[in-house]
Amino acid sequence: MSERRVTIRDVAAAAGVSVTTVSHALNGKGSVDPATRERVIAAAGDLGYRASRAARALRSGRTGVIAMLLPAPDTLDAEREMLSLDYYMQLAMAAAGAAFERHHPLLLTPPLKTVAELRELGVDGGILCDPGRADPRLALFEELGLPVVTIERDLGRPEHRWYVRGDNEANTHELLDHLADAGATRVAMLAAESDWAWSAESEQAYRAWCASRGQEPIVEVTGLHQLEASAYESGGRLLDRPQRPDAIFALAESYATGVVRAARDRGLEVPRDLLVASGIDSQQTREATPPITTIDLLPQDQGAAAARLLVERLEGAEPAAPVVVPAALRIRASTQP
Amino acid sequence: MSERRVTIRDVAAAAGVSVTTVSHALNGKGSVDPATRERVIAAAGDLGYRASRAARALRSGRTGVIAMLLPAPDTLDAEREMLSLDYYMQLAMAAAGAAFERHHPLLLTPPLKTVAELRELGVDGGILCDPGRADPRLALFEELGLPVVTIERDLGRPEHRWYVRGDNEANTHELLDHLADAGATRVAMLAAESDWAWSAESEQAYRAWCASRGQEPIVEVTGLHQLEASAYESGGRLLDRPQRPDAIFALAESYATGVVRAARDRGLEVPRDLLVASGIDSQQTREATPPITTIDLLPQDQGAAAARLLVERLEGAEPAAPVVVPAALRIRASTQP
C-alpha cells in the first residue's frame, strides 16, 4: 500500500556503502573506486532510484529547472498582433523536450520585471528568445549570477557569447539568390522596425547583397503591430513606385500575406508579376494562396540547441558557443513564375 | 556581500514568536491569535520573506508547480500540421501568467507516456488541453493522485468534472444564427475527425440547429493532417453538390482558408456567393482575404481560468466546476455580403 519513496539510503544499503559514497558515485564528485561506482549505479538502477529534486535543491541550491522567456510585448494586446506565435510555440516545445530528456524541466515564464520575481521562480538558468538591444531581462539573470542562453544575439551585448542563432546572412543571401535565379531584377525588402538581431542582420544582409550586385537597395520599414495591415500599406507603396520591384522579400510571415494582398488589389498576380518570399515560415505561408516561399528557421532545432547548450553549461561542461543552426529554404509557388 | 537568504527564523525573531507560529500564521494552519498573525505577516513583509520552495517541497511533498500538457500528436510531423499553434500558445501563456501570479510556476511538459516520467517532473497537478476520449494522460495523473484540470472535457470520462470549456453549443448556435441573418439558407459544416469534445459538441450543435430549423444537415468530415489541403478537397465536394450550400461553417482555422480557396477556384466569391466562418480564431483568419468570421474562444480566458481552477484546488479550496468561458463572435467580411 504505502509506496514509500526509494531514497539514497536504500541505494546505500543495497550497495553496501554509505550515503556519502552513493552521492559521490552518482554525481561523479568525490573519489570512489570504479568497481564501487559500478555497484552503486547498478543498485540505483535496480531500485529505480531518482534523487529527490526538492532535497537536492534544498541542500545544493540548484533546482535543475530552466526558465523559458518568450519575447515580452508590453501589452497583451500587442502580443496578439506581434508574435509569430507559431514559431515560438515550436521553439518552446522543442526546448522543453530537449531539456526534459536531460532531466531539466522547463518553466514557461511570464514577462519578468524584477529580480525578486526571477528569484522566486527558483530556476538555475534561462533561455531568452529574441532579446531586444541590451535586453533588461538578460541583466536580471546576470544579477543573480544565473546562466542565460539567448536565441539570436543581444545586439547591445557583444560580449555575451552564449547564444543560438540562425545564419541570417547566409539564409538571406540564399533566398535572394533564389529570387534572382527566378528572374527577379529589382528585389525590394519589407524590413521590420525592431532591435532584434534577426531583423537587423537580415536587413543588413539584404543591403550587402544589393551592394554586391551593384543594385540599389529598396527598403520599406514596417511596423510591428497590425502586421498584415502595415505590410499591405508599405508593400503598396513599393508597388506604386515608378520603377516597380519585381520581387519582394517580406521579413515577417504576415508581411508576405499583406504584400500579396496589396499586389492583388493592383491587378498584379503572384508569382507572374511579382515574386514574394518571407523570412520566416509558418502555417500561414504554407497555406497561403499561392503558398509562399520562406526561410524555415527550423525552430525545433533552435529550441533544442538552446536547451542543450544551457544544460551543458549547468552541468559544468564548457560547450562551444555560439551555435549556428542551419535553416531550410522552402521554395513554394510564390517564387516560381 | 553575502546576501544571506531571509529564512523563517528571521521572521520568527523579528515577530518575537517561534518558527512554528510563523509557519502557522503564514499558512493559516494552526490556531494563532489574530494580533499575532498580523505581527507575523508584517514582519515577513518587512523582511521580504518568501518561503523556500525547495524546503517546503521537501517537507510537505508539494512543489507548487503545475504541468501544462498540450495535445500530444504521435509524431512531431503531425504536430506541425495539426495544432492550432496560435491558440495553444495563447492558452499556455495565459495559464502561465495566471498561475505565476498565484505563486505557482507552470511547466511546459513534453508528451508524457509513463508514470515514472510524470513522477520525475515533481508537479502538484496538471492542466490537460483537449483530451482525447479517455485520454491516457489523465489516468497517469490519477494514478499518482494528482489533480488535473482539463480544457474541454474528456468525452470518455463523464465523471471528471474538473474542466474549463467553451460553450460550444451556444457559440455554434450564435454563429449559425449570424449566418442565417446574413442570408444563408443552406449552411454546411466542415467537421473534424477527432474525439475532442470541442469538435464533437460543435458538430452536434450544428445538427441540432439544423433540426430546429427543419433543415437537413450537410456535413463533410475532414482529416486532421494537411488541414488546408483536406479542407480544399472536402470543401470542394460541398461546393460541387447539385444543391450548393450558400454558407460553410468550417470548424478549424485552416479549414476555412481551404474552403475559401476551393470557392475561388470555382469562380465563387466570398462573401458574395458563399459565406464562410470558422470555429476558431487565429492570425490566419484575421488576415485572410477576405478576413474570416470566427468564434474567438478567448484562449487567454480559458488558460487563465484553468490555472485559477487548479490553483484553488491545490490550495485546498473547493472551487465551483466546471467553468464555462464565454466566447466572442468575431464578425468579419467573409460573412457580410
Place this chain on the structure above:
DNA sequence: TCCCATGACCAAAACGTTTTGGTCTATCGT
C-alpha cells in the same frame, strides 16, 4: 624506518521548511 601524500570511504551537519506532539493558561459547564 618514518613521514606524508593519496585514495577510498564514512558520520554527521546542514539546507529551510512543515508537522508532530506536546505545555500552559483561561474559560466553561456543572
Place this chain on the structure above:
DNA sequence: ACGATAGACCAAAACGTTTTGGTCATGGGA
C-alpha cells in the same frame, strides 16, 4: 470548586539530499 475543553504557543523531529571534515589504509620517497 473541579474537570474538561479549547486556544495560543512552542521544541524538536522529519523530509532526502549534498557537503564538510574527518578516519584509516596503502604506498612511495627520504
